[in-house]
Amino acid sequence: MSKETANDEAKQVWYADDSSAVGSLAGVKKWWEYLQANGPDFGHCPKPAKTILQMKDSSQMQAAQKIFKGGIKITDQGECPLGSVLGTDSFREQYIKNKVESWVKDLQSLSNHAQDDPQAAYIIRDQLIPALVGREVSDAERQILALPLRHGGLSLTDPRETAKMEYEHSTQITNKLTDKIYTQKLDLDYNPSDQQFTRHTKNRIRQKKNAKTSMMNFWRK
Numbered sequence: 001m002s003k004e005t006a007n008d009e010a011k012q013v014w015y016a017d018d019s020s021a022v023g024s025l026a027g028v029k030k031w032w033e034y035l036q037a038n039g040p041d042f043g044h045c046p047k048p049a050k051t052i053l054q055m056k057d058s059s060q061m062q063a064a065q066k067i068f069k070g071g072i073k074i075t076d077q078g079e080c081p082l083g084s085v086l087g088t089d090s091f092r093e094q095y096i097k098n099k100v101e102s103w104v105k106d107l108q109s110l111s112n113h114a115q116d117d118p119q120a121a122y123i124i125r126d127q128l129i130p131a132l133v134g135r136e137v138s139d140a141e142r143q144i145l146a147l148p149l150r151h152g153g154l155s156l157t158d159p160r161e162t163a164k165m166e167y168e169h170s171t172q173i174t175n176k177l178t179d180k181i182y183t184q185k186l187d188l189d190y191n192p193s194d195q196q197f198t199r200h201t202k203n204r205i206r207q208k209k210n211a212k213t214s215m216m217n218f219w220r221k
Contacts, residue, residue: 001042005034006184013181017044018082025060028053029067048072052079054086129156 002014009027013020021031035046048071055061055076064074078087078095085095107128129145130136132154137145146161147153180187 001039001044004038005031007031011182011184015082019044019046020081025064025067032068052081054079125158 002012002019005012005019005021007027007030010021010023010031012022012031019035021028023031032046032051035044039046051072053064053068053072053074055064055074058076061074061076068074076088078085078091080086080095085092087095112131125137125142129142142158144152145154145156146158148155179185
């Protein structure tokens, strides 16, 4: 159905039966009207009550409200489709803040169970790791714990040190799909060996970097 809904004024992306489009109001309206009219023939039944029109800013809110009717939510602040976040800077910042607060609560709860069930616990410097080892750890020991098991650590990586690298790897792994979405080309040209090689390379780089950094820091101290 994505072939039928394609038009020059909107770029679309599909994930199973979830669909999205971005473009001019006219282009998105054309895309939406086709979904409503022909979607059921393909087993896709779009519901206005579950549909959100995210505006880039407030300048076209009135025009959007005239064009899109029937229960569609229209906002110029932000929304979180499929776990991502789109919207204003303040909306995205608040979303991240809420996420971090939720992670902190989860890790605090996890650290309470670390002594009884250590295999279920993963990482936190001030609460989880002391609960696992039974005492506070030094900076050097924290580096050692970040090493892979075969290097004498517990694979408790520090996200502050790996976040940038993980983001770069994630961007590299998905760049072909991102290009296809942007250009609206339907052929994926998928090569499983590319992803396998990227994943293998990513793991090797991360392990070597962690081992080298941790051991150098340890022996310096």
